Amino acid sequence: MVTHNATKAYQSRYKAEVNRRRARQAAMLAGTVSVLAMLGACDSPQSSAPTPTTEQMLVYKTLDECKAAQADDKLCETAFAEAWGWQGQQTGYSEKGRCEAEYGEGHCESRATASGGSWFVPLMAGVMLSNRMNNMSYDSYRRERERDGHSGAYPVYVNRRGDVSTYAGSGMRPLGYSLTSSGLPSRMDVEADPSGRGYVAKGTSDSRYRASSRGGFGKSSTMRGGCCG
Amino acid sequence: MKRCLVPRRPGWEARVEAEGMLWHTTGGVPYWNEGVAYHFSTEDIDAIDEATAACHRMALEAVEAIITAKELPSYGYDTDAIRLIEHSWQTRERDIYGRIDFAYDGSAPPKMLEYNADTPTSLLEAAVVQWSWLTDTHGPDATHQYNDLHTALVERMRALKRDRDDGLLGARQRSAPLHVSCVFPHDEDTGTVAYIESVAREAGIEVVFVPIDSIGFSPADGGTFVDEADQPIRLLFKLYPWDWLLADDYGPHLTDAVLKSRIRLFEPAWKMLMANKLLMVRMRKMNPDSPYLLDTARSDQPFRTANRPFVRKPTLGREGQNVDLFAPGAATAIEHTDGNYADNTFIYQAFADLFRDEASGTYALIGSWVIDGEPQGMGIRESDRAITDDRSRFVPHSFDPAPTSSSE
Numbered sequence: 001m002v003t004h005n006a007t008k009a010y011q012s013r014y015k016a017e018v019n020r021r022r023a024r025q026a027a028m029l030a031g032t033v034s035v036l037a038m039l040g041a042c043d044s045p046q047s048s049a050p051t052p053t054t055e056q057m058l059v060y061k062t063l064d065e066c067k068a069a070q071a072d073d074k075l076c077e078t079a080f081a082e083a084w085g086w087q088g089q090q091t092g093y094s095e096k097g098r099c100e101a102e103y104g105e106g107h108c109e110s111r112a113t114a115s116g117g118s119w120f121v122p123l124m125a126g127v128m129l130s131n132r133m134n135n136m137s138y139d140s141y142r143r144e145r146e147r148d149g150h151s152g153a154y155p156v157y158v159n160r161r162g163d164v165s166t167y168a169g170s171g172m173r174p175l176g177y178s179l180t181s182s183g184l185p186s187r188m189d190v191e192a193d194p195s196g197r198g199y200v201a202k203g204t205s206d207s208r209y210r211a212s213s214r215g216g217f218g219k220s221s222t223m224r225g226g227c228c229g
Numbered sequence: 230m231k232r233c234l235v236p237r238r239p240g241w242e243a244r245v246e247a248e249g250m251l252w253h254t255t256g257g258v259p260y261w262n263e264g265v266a267y268h269f270s271t272e273d274i275d276a277i278d279e280a281t282a283a284c285h286r287m288a289l290e291a292v293e294a295i296i297t298a299k300e301l302p303s304y305g306y307d308t309d310a311i312r313l314i315e316h317s318w319q320t321r322e323r324d325i326y327g328r329i330d331f332a333y334d335g336s337a338p339p340k341m342l343e344y345n346a347d348t349p350t351s352l353l354e355a356a357v358v359q360w361s362w363l364t365d366t367h368g369p370d371a372t373h374q375y376n377d378l379h380t381a382l383v384e385r386m387r388a389l390k391r392d393r394d395d396g397l398l399g400a401r402q403r404s405a406p407l408h409v410s411c412v413f414p415h416d417e418d419t420g421t422v423a424y425i426e427s428v429a430r431e432a433g434i435e436v437v438f439v440p441i442d443s444i445g446f447s448p449a450d451g452g453t454f455v456d457e458a459d460q461p462i463r464l465l466f467k468l469y470p471w472d473w474l475l476a477d478d479y480g481p482h483l484t485d486a487v488l489k490s491r492i493r494l495f496e497p498a499w500k501m502l503m504a505n506k507l508l509m510v511r512m513r514k515m516n517p518d519s520p521y522l523l524d525t526a527r528s529d530q531p532f533r534t535a536n537r538p539f540v541r542k543p544t545l546g547r548e549g550q551n552v553d554l555f556a557p558g559a560a561t562a563i564e565h566t567d568g569n570y571a572d573n574t575f576i577y578q579a580f581a582d583l584f585r586d587e588a589s590g591t592y593a594l595i596g597s598w599v600i601d602g603e604p605q606g607m608g609i610r611e612s613d614r615a616i617t618d619d620r621s622r623f624v625p626h627s628f629d630p631a632p633t634s635s636s637e
Contacts, residue, residue: 226415227412227470229351
């Protein structure tokens with residue numbers, strides 16, 4: 001048990017933390033919060049799951065390959081940066097060995113955490129970009145990204161067995177494609193992840209855990225009124 | 230400890246709304262009342278901090294004693310609840326937060342009134358809204374408020390993320406997002422959950438909101454709870470009491486899923502015992518000399534025999550409902566609140582005076598927060614009556630140096 005006393009200790013601790021805290025609170029307020037978005041939208045939450053639609057993705061192994069295929073180099077640079085940034089937000093592996101067991105020796109790299117630790121993610125085998133964005137100018141690409149969070153570019157990975165996968169909002173998910181003799185498939189049909197971020201294999205976004213019932217919680221609150229305090 | 234009248238910030242409504250506090254006014258009466266601020270000495274703050282640490286420790290010891298002695302049935306739990314409490318305690322499931330309410334008048338040691346260990350609210354008010362009030366009114370460098378709640382919560386969520394990523398929360402939980410849930414629509418609960426969401430995001434955790442009555446159940450994988458998009462819920466922060474979850478139709482499914490690690494809930498199941506007011510009977514029995522505990526019993530007899538004033542509270546009551554105050558020798562209550570907990574068993578507790586401001590006749594209650602097992606700050610709620618209920622008002626506080634304001 002840590003002993004707490006001395007208000008002086010609080011005061012000095014607060015002073016040391018105050019700048020960090022101010023920055024954090026600013027970040028907090030700026031951040032998008034799904035709960036409040038729901039409150040702001042209307043009183044009735046969305047009641048049914050969206051029907052998954054198939055989307056075609058273009059796959060590029062390298063930035064040069066993307067630039068050669070696309071009209072606007074800047075689109076490719078942004079897409080690769082986005083995929084890289086998205087990878088940086090993932091949980092990854094806390095041990096290199098566990099990552100390599102899945103992706104093969106030498107196929108994982110470390111990322112540093114802010115606190116000085118490190119974690120591991122597989123090496124990006126390429127980047128996939130929605131075909132809807134094909135040959136867009138950089139400006140329209142940006143507009144499309146802002147209009148629809150689903151679009152944009154995501155990283156793709158290949159594991160030891162040659163299966164192609166990506167990070168979706170729900171974690172590392174297979175895309176239903178495998179490495180061919182000529183390497184990564186150049187196009188893949190996938191589905192948007194229901195989390196709103198990234199993509200998953202066709203037919204897998206909602207089939208595994210389809211609810212057989214809903215509404216089994218909540219009865220007590222109608223009996224007891226407000227619950228928490 | 231004193232109550233001060235202070236000017237409200239111009240445009241305070243917009244300011245607190247921007248911070249996510251949409252329930253600042255109910256029925257034309259401000260719930261967030263920054264026209265009043267409480268001022269404390271450093272000794273007051275130390276006393277509250279020490280009382281909080283001591284009461285949390287005594288509560289943990291009482292939980293341990295009850296579980297070890299296999300006494301859970303006498304606390305009103307059925308087989309499922311007992312298995313859940315024991316499982317969560319024996320596997321040392323780590324909790325997130327709780328709030329201990331104290332009667333404190335600025336001189337006698339703080340007296341514990343209850344532990345909101347399972348579903349505490351007023352968190353956003355305490356962690357964020359009163360902090361910005363302090364820095365808005367006393368300058369950006371002001372730190373004289375007993376409030377390290379936000380930092381502590383983010384740290385706790387970082388630890389939760391590490392545990393999750395290391396597989397300590399379960400194999401299925403390893404890359405799962407955190408689902409957050411409460412009754413919806415409900416401004417206050419939703420606002421509290423939104424704050425938890427923002428804290429989790431700040432700690433790098435993906436968060437998905439699902440209204441409590443929209444949670445679904447899929448038979449897949451032996452029985453899996455799902456969100457509105459049919460995605461499995463592996464980690465759930467629920468601002469909804471454990472005893473309600475178990476009483477609801479999905480209760481048996483939940484027991485099974487929790488015990489088989491298909492879902493992990495925060496707060497853990499042992500927190501429902503900590504929130505049970507019967508625990509205070511056990512705490513007092515184990516610590517008869519603690520200056521922070523009130524005499525608490527399962528019967529009114531000891532108080533009637535000794536001709537002492539006492540309070541009767543439902544063991545699982547909330548928001549000050551169904552609370553009765555009895556004067557010495559009085560057969561009927563001198564003060565009473567209605568509510569939805571008349572069917573509960575009751576505890577009887579020695580009466581403790583709340584802080585009372587003579588000029589305004591207002592009472593004040595201390596809500597002292599425990600985050601990850603440590604005292605981290607407090608919030609004050611004011612009431613016109615000795616029983617603090619959901620009509621109470623949240624008011625900001627500071628400690629030395631004194632605010633430049635007129636004391637009432």
